[in-house]
Amino acid sequence: MSSSFGNNIKLTIFGQSHSKGIGMTLEGIPAGKKIDFDRLYSFMERRAPGRNAYSTPRKEADKPEFLSGVVGDTTCGTPITAVIYNTNTRSQDYDILKDIPRPGHADYTGFVRYGESRDYTGGGHFSGRLTAPMCIAGGIALQLLAEKGIFVSTRIASIGGVRDEGNLTEYCLRGYKSGSAEGLRDNGNADTEMFRNPGAEGDFPTISDEQGRKMQAVIAEKKAEGDSVGGVIECAIFGVPAGVGDPMFDGIENRLAQIIFGIPAVKGLEFGNGFEAAEITGSQNNDPFYLENGQVKTGTNNCGGILGGISDGMPITFRVAFKPTPSIAKEQDSVNLTTMEETKLVVPGRHDPCIVPRAVPVVEAAAALAIYDFLV
Amino acid sequence: MSSSFGNNIKLTIFGQSHSKGIGMTLEGIPAGKKIDFDRLYSFMERRAPGRNAYSTPRKEADKPEFLSGVVGDTTCGTPITAVIYNTNTRSQDYDILKDIPRPGHADYTGFVRYGESRDYTGGGHFSGRLTAPMCIAGGIALQLLAEKGIFVSTRIASIGGVRDEGNLTEYCLRGYKSGSAEGLRDNGNADTEMFRNPGAEGDFPTISDEQGRKMQAVIAEKKAEGDSVGGVIECAIFGVPAGVGDPMFDGIENRLAQIIFGIPAVKGLEFGNGFEAAEITGSQNNDPFYLENGQVKTGTNNCGGILGGISDGMPITFRVAFKPTPSIAKEQDSVNLTTMEETKLVVPGRHDPCIVPRAVPVVEAAAALAIYDFLV
Amino acid sequence: MSSSFGNNIKLTIFGQSHSKGIGMTLEGIPAGKKIDFDRLYSFMERRAPGRNAYSTPRKEADKPEFLSGVVGDTTCGTPITAVIYNTNTRSQDYDILKDIPRPGHADYTGFVRYGESRDYTGGGHFSGRLTAPMCIAGGIALQLLAEKGIFVSTRIASIGGVRDEGNLTEYCLRGYKSGSAEGLRDNGNADTEMFRNPGAEGDFPTISDEQGRKMQAVIAEKKAEGDSVGGVIECAIFGVPAGVGDPMFDGIENRLAQIIFGIPAVKGLEFGNGFEAAEITGSQNNDPFYLENGQVKTGTNNCGGILGGISDGMPITFRVAFKPTPSIAKEQDSVNLTTMEETKLVVPGRHDPCIVPRAVPVVEAAAALAIYDFLV
Amino acid sequence: MSSSFGNNIKLTIFGQSHSKGIGMTLEGIPAGKKIDFDRLYSFMERRAPGRNAYSTPRKEADKPEFLSGVVGDTTCGTPITAVIYNTNTRSQDYDILKDIPRPGHADYTGFVRYGESRDYTGGGHFSGRLTAPMCIAGGIALQLLAEKGIFVSTRIASIGGVRDEGNLTEYCLRGYKSGSAEGLRDNGNADTEMFRNPGAEGDFPTISDEQGRKMQAVIAEKKAEGDSVGGVIECAIFGVPAGVGDPMFDGIENRLAQIIFGIPAVKGLEFGNGFEAAEITGSQNNDPFYLENGQVKTGTNNCGGILGGISDGMPITFRVAFKPTPSIAKEQDSVNLTTMEETKLVVPGRHDPCIVPRAVPVVEAAAALAIYDFLV
16 A cells, blocks of 8 residues: 555555644554654654755644554554644645646646645645654664664765765774764664764764765755755665565565655665666676674675675665755746646745755665564 | 565565476456467567577576466466476586575575575575566566557666667657657567667667677676676656556555566666756756647656656656676685685586676566556 | 555554544545545444443543545545544553453453553553544445445344344335335435435334344343343445455455454354354255346345355345453452452443444444445 | 465465366465475365265365475475366366356356456366365464464364254363373374364264264255255364464454455354354353463353454364355256346256365364464
8 A cells, every 4th residue: 555664564654744734653563662752853853844054944843742552652562653733834835736736746646646636735645744754653663673783874975966975884883893983973763872874064964074065065056046956865774684584575675665765756776886786797796705703794795785685794785866856946847737738837935955964864764664674 | 475566466476496386376467368478478588598699508498387367368367377397407506505605696695594494506586587487477467558558668778887879768759750660679568569679689679789789799708707797777668647656655666666676686776867866956857847739748757757656647767777697607705604614616507697688578577567566 | 464454445543542542544545535524423423432321421522633635525545544532531440450351351462462561541452442443434435335326234133132123135125115214214324215224213223123122121131230241233235236356365255354353342253144054055045046127136145245255236244243341340250460369350430231232333334444445 | 465365474376176277375484394295185185075975076186286485395485386287177067157157156256257258167266176275275384383382173063053062172172181082083283182173983073973973964865855055163273372463453353254254155253152142241251360370261261262353372263154065956046147038057067065074174274374374
């Protein structure tokens, strides 16, 4: 079913951008799990808008109310439902969208799929706002994975072609190897110092501060032009033991792909060296095995920690391509679906010139849900 | 479940490389559909090994036997099961693999996941041979889609960094626009001349013959070196009407991704302009709407025909990255899992130096199954 | 997943008896369906407690709030979520249940399944209160079925061994045949007069008023004794065309059974003549075919309108056995799970001496959801 | 999907009565499980026709061939597929059924559902023959449950109104309590003497030999009359620990019901005292808890070992009503679907006058699959 995810857990996401509320039901979480709500809210805060220059100035009070499934701060084993009530929505901003679909948005396809009765305000069920409930579920999954020694780290790999430097896996393991974690940012899901996200400066998770500043400059520039820009997020999942996953249609790649492509604006996904693997030879690409303290390891990790859909014990790595925010200030060509005439459209409202920074915790949430689904 | 795919249809694939048989059960196909078995077998023939210089010289008699679900050449509405009996398997070739996993294969992860009792011979259930049953199901889906005016075209976009030229969508529509289909190859699923695959010369589906020859030269070169090479397959699905798909976790991208990552050796997947979208601006990336004969169209197709998980009526386009065949003739480092000592391994048997050409129909099969699942 | 139902629709029920709220998410309902909320609330009212002598005097304000999936009174195609907020719950009544499980309830099995962290108050997720969200979903399904000319009629067939008279199918068709509907009660889901529930007197849906009064006398008697009593509900679904359903595991019986056994206190289910079929011969039991106005009909309906899991066009009929309310005022033997000593228990709170009357709309809701799932 | 069952395992059944083969795919069985094939075949033998006076004289060679999922006698973790090839089918017997549906069979509903292209020969996919693959899967599940100390015992509770005597649970535990197992029959799934099926005399599993003889006499009598007769099978599952199952839609009753109603001819299902519970009071029906050697037990087992969908540690008990074989020698009324005229039909072929004896292992198979699905 379209708005549900999971085999062993079952996440259902409901709501439209401007409906009374949005939220999620998460089934399959065992009883007796303590949820650290402060940690969860601070994780969700990373997705919230209006926190800095490169995100939209809209304010949302996205604190979820838990209707069921927890008693106090502990899960009771039955479905967990949490709601974020929508307030202060300016639906009238969207009146024009009733007739004129925004290029790059799902307005037109939603119209064809659901007809006149679709909820077009604010993008309806297609809105990026629906990633907030995914972060509720994913934030819980991150905590449950941390219990098992599994951590998710994420960086912005590029924005508008400006690339970060360094190697995410190496970077995140740096604290582990050196015993120091300087320059690593707590991503709200780790109990230890060693697995942290990049991002010494502010909220911008890159390994290289300089490249991070350049990326922010690109965003600022595009914003000034009334335009937007896309980027790539890279993710590494540490601590997944070898042997997790299934062959064929329910491997780690398949499950991650199903949820990652559920994040709006995602257009590409690659595991390990991904598209680069298509350009090199087998002798370059294969990850030879060796032994380290009696453990089977690979020296390289071109396969991204996955062989045959199943984890090999190395970090699981993938990269996600986000397209530029389709809502831009520039005038665009569109069509009036009522009069069936070509027209010009200036998209109303204020929008993120780049959704990549806010998408970072969403990717972490998705990654955590897919992996936890195998391990619950 | 791991070896099952589909919401409205249900494909289950069974078998190991060297088990008595491999096959598939396909549920949900309506009664009364005529299957053109000759067309199906000739489609499957495109996946068969041993047909040319760049594929393995092993011979397989991959003609499926249909056990149920068809009466004569017509579906009867209940599950269709077809089996390909395995004959002439040389399991002894694989004795060494009991202890020593091949780098880049699922031997090690299969061992950890299933233990001593796994079927390691020939890669077991992880073998590329299991794509044959996917082609049975996909070949049927292609015929059922053709009935609805939907066609799948595929080309090899690159091999080892050598890129094809031209634009697949433009190329495939060329016959449609000009009324001529010169240089287009029938891909076994089209009733008309206009939607054909690239590939004037032999079986090598590229738009540019010259680039195709260069790719084949790269394969021959790597083969001579005892090495292998990867590549990218590009696919376009024509004729899907606007409004097909669902938001969030069951959109076209999600469903295609689940099955595409079920093809062995796939490491990346991108829709439309994919990773390129991450490098450009919204004003460049958005596909503005216009009217053509009263139909809503977009001039560009950066979104790959999908917005919010739902088709917009333009061709659905995606690219799939295949890693190089992990089985190479060169000696590699590995580990003996019984003695737990590091060792050298020379992979036995003969193998495709590049699986990309044989993967072309598999991608078409997967594409057809995912799309047909929405439209059955 | 445990709290989800449906193949084409997907119903998820969440909440515990005393959690902040209980509710449901219903996916798969098409866009553009008008919901008559007054009709829905009056349908739900039939399940509400405290309406008469034989139901518990507790008052619930069970009016659901719709958070998503509807715009105004019309569905928009994406998941519908509705919540009933729990207020005025007297959790302290249930303190004793932390240690001492009530016989006949799920207190003990819930403890073993979920451990100390289970929500035992008010029965938690096992509470009969969770049938309220099922009635939200089912009430919507009843309206959508009525659009298709499909109606669900239900009567109390017996209480504590006192049996109703007459034949439900004949009775419900009486108005249709005579053009009069005297003595038939509107069950809140029919647009016409002809398909109504039994129950001329008050809310007690029997064909025979006299037998209905006798049943109510039995309930009153058991209540006075501090005891409770069970009963049987019979249901007939009119208007399902022939050919609905699937063989084997997803036939009409299978789907109805899955949801019917999801209603607390159900211990038996039979279709058509059910257990009686086991006592007679084939020549007595087979329903011979004949023609009526060019339509294939059967003169009898021993099969309950279902052959091979698929409807034959006759009314679909089934009977559901409900056990007596396990909560009784009499002292019972139990065990203290903390001290592990045998003990006596007097169940706190006030409870229905017979849940059958309130279960009538719940059976209708379940029936509607199962049938609509095939026809959406 | 219609022909698939299971949440954690996935059983898919394929084939028609007269197709090239029938069979099953069973996913989710762990690797490394030894299957005792002799035991499995002898279990399947109990379902085979032609073994005695009250079953059809047709001969089937129902020995399955395993195509995949086992290496030698051991599972390898990936899907298990087994096929029974159909031979010696007399399709011409069924030519008349192309036009004239047999009362009580799915011929008419299959025609409406699937149209002209349905496979009507021998009942197609609706045939009782499809219970053979269910027995392959169920026979494996029985062996895997026995490993966990779980055993399934079954008796014929009644035939045509003639009832067996005694209490199944008491009877099966008799050997356990007395240390003797006289008069208990090995049902092919137990490693110990203590959990056996009733049935001292021949294959007719009743507790009372005398009642068993009376039942056989009824069958013989109805056969002589060219008629058939139904019956009830009772089943008890021993050894399921407390805490297995889930609330609401995936409880033990729901899962058992889904698969039990997948057996052809089943018209009713009740758990514990079932419909009897509807006639008594709460104080009679509740099963009070007591302690036995520090274990929580109930003295009675009216609930059939299930509270709130979850096992309470007592034997799980249920009864299944089978209608009389619809194929009888007597002339019946039917309709010619081609000419649309009323007609008389004499059903061709030879058929069981009572399918209940052969259904006993099928009920065991279904029970084992449903329970194993929770415990895999």
